[in-house]
Amino acid sequence: MFRRGxxxxxxxxxxxxxxxLGLLKGPWRLSGEAEVFDDATDRAVRAFQQRRGVTVDGLVGPETYAALQAARLSLGGRILLHVPGRLLGGDDVAALQERLLELGFDAGRVDSLFGTRTEQALVRFQREYGLVNDGVCxxxxxxxxxxxxRLVTGGRPQAMRESEALHRSGVSLAGKVVVLDPGHGGGDPGATGHGLQEAALVMDLAAxxxxxxxxxxxQTLLTRGPDSCPDDxxxxxxxxxxxxxxxxxxHVDRADSPACHGVATYHYGTVPSGRAGAGTVGSGAGGAGVGTGAGGSGTGGSGAGTGAGGSGAGTGAGGSGAGTGGSGTGESHTGAGSGTGVTSTVGERLAGLVQRELVARTDLLDCRTHAKSWSLLxxxxxxxxxxxxxxxSxxxxxxxLDDPAFRDTVAEALLVAVQRLFLPKDLDPPTGIMRLPDLAHLA
Structure with missing residues (x-):
């Protein structure tokens, strides 16, 4: 973990x-003089984190460091191929996936990993265009x-595939498979405060x-038991x-300030290069500030606003970021997607449904829906x-959270949000009114 100083x-x-990456500039230090993680570096790291959809905290931990490493790789800089067990990853793979999607070849989600689906899409492209179809870029x-x-126009190809798959699955929840992931666990209690532990709370909620x-x-599966903590x-x-x-x-959250409160939801998505709105940070006296184009960041707490043109607003000192651009309602798109699968469209819709049901059924503050590129997403x-x-906190x-009746309300809100995801518009009820018995006729 690296930080200021x-x-x-x-x-x-x-x-x-x-x-x-154009996020930091001089003055250059003399030969042999140590590089320092100064204020300008801190601002540049935050700008990078905002662009990449990782937690905006100015700290270079494993996730931010991995994102920095990935960002150094551009398409054409190395040979790309599928290596089972040691998948190649980086921005060059993401660029390849986006290009294949633009051309109409289903490479799946743009996840920056050269997996089987990317290889199959590349082989199909090579075959159709008379190239050696070896799956090697x-x-x-x-x-x-x-x-x-670009051959696919008028929409996001991966978004259309996701929506069609959702439509084909039918309205009934019977037979569907849902994985519940209670965060942390085992020796990792997660966030703690007021005598509560995150791992225990979310395990109870999952049950x-x-x-x-x-x-x-x-059919419901849990990612962990009470005594285990698998990685993402x-x-x-x-x-x-x-x-x-x-x-x-x-999950539940905590922040340094007890004033921070509210509920937020997150789906997979990134801000494409060139749309993040982050200016170059100067490291001279006084250092220039960071630009605030698409989605500024909240400071501390639960993340950053990602609505295009909106900057994050904390709910308290160091609070949860709440984007002021369009997020999480209906079919609006959180974050500026590139149009080629950078945002999980169905995930975005589900996040919006979960957020609205929770806000309607509880008195938790609405901290909105945001796109992030965290590993699990x-x-x-x-x-x-x-x-x-x-x-x-x-x-x-x-x-x-300590009230069992409240956790029951949350569980019902989550169930209703899941059901609403599969309903066509003519069957979708207003937010906050559907109850468990109402789901029986849909089975």
């Missing part, structure tokens, strides 16, 4: 990457990709929701192997939503 080779690497394939214009889902015929890759792997219809990841191949159900939210 740190020095060393890793900090030098971070600064070099930020400079190459080398110089000849790259030239062909660059020479062709309540599991019972309700089972009652309407859903393992949790995503379980969902992918089960071919789940969707994943709900359950990115690595799952089905719509995945992370729910942050209040702040245990806030007295009011903690009292609500």
């Amino acid at each position: 740190d020095t060393g080779p890793a900090v030098e690497e971070v600064r070099a990457t930020l400079t190459a 080398g110089p000849a394939t790259l030239r062909a990709l660059k020479q062709l214009g 309540r929701l599991e019972g309700r889902l089972t009652a309407v015929g859903v 890759a393992d949790r995503a792997g379980l969902a992918n192997r089960a071919r789940a219809d969707l994943v709900l990841s359950l 990115r690595l799952t191949s089905m719509p995945t939503v992370r729910v942050e159900l209040g702040h245990v 806030n007295p009011g939210d903690a009292a609500r």
Whole structure:
């Protein structure tokens, strides 16, 4: 973990990457002088985190460092191919996936990983355009990709595929597979405050929701037991192997300020390069500020606003970011997608439904719906939503979360949101009125 004030080779690497990305500029230090994680670096890291859809905290931890490494790779800089067990990842893979989708080849979600689906899409492209169909993106394939214009117009191809798959699955929840992911667990209690532990709270909530889902015929799987804490890759792997219809990841939050409170939901999505609105950060005296184009960041708490043109607004000192651009209602799109699968459209819709049902049925503050590229959201191949159900550091939210009746209300809100995802518009009820018995006639 690197932060303001740190020095060393890793900090030098971070600064070099930020400079190459246009987020940081001089003055250059003399030869042999140590690179310092200064205020300008902190601002540049935050701008990068906002652009990439990771937690905006100015800290270079494993997730931010991995994103920095991925950002250094551009399409054409290396040979790309499928390596089972050690998948190639990076921005170059994401660019390849986007290009294939633009040309009408189903590479799946733009997740920056060269998996089987990307290989199959590349082989189909190579076959159709008279190339050696070996699934390797080398110089000849790259030239062909660059020479062709976009063939899919009038919408986002991956979004259309997701929506069609949802339509074909039918309105009934019976027979569907839902994975519930109670956050943390085992030796990791998660957020703590007012005598509450996140891991225990969300495990209890998962059990309540599991019972309700089972009652309407859903096959429900949990990513962990009470004494285990798998990493995000393992949790995503379980969902992918089960071919789940969707994943709900359950969490509660905390912040340094007890004033922070409210509920937020997150779906997979990123802000494409060139649309993040982050200006270059100067490191001279006084340092220039960071631009606030598409979606500024909240400071601390539950993330960042991602509506196009909106900047984040905390709900208290260091509070939960709430985007002022369009987010999470109806079919609006959180974040500026590139039009080629950067945003999980169905995940975005589910996140909006979850958010609205929770706000309508409880008195939790609406901290909106946001796009993020956190590992679980990115690595799952089905719509995945992370729910942050209040702040245990806030007295009011903690009292609500400690109440079993409140957790029952939350479980019912989540169940209704899942059902509404599969309903056509003519059957979709107003927010906040559907109850468990109403689902019986849909089975």
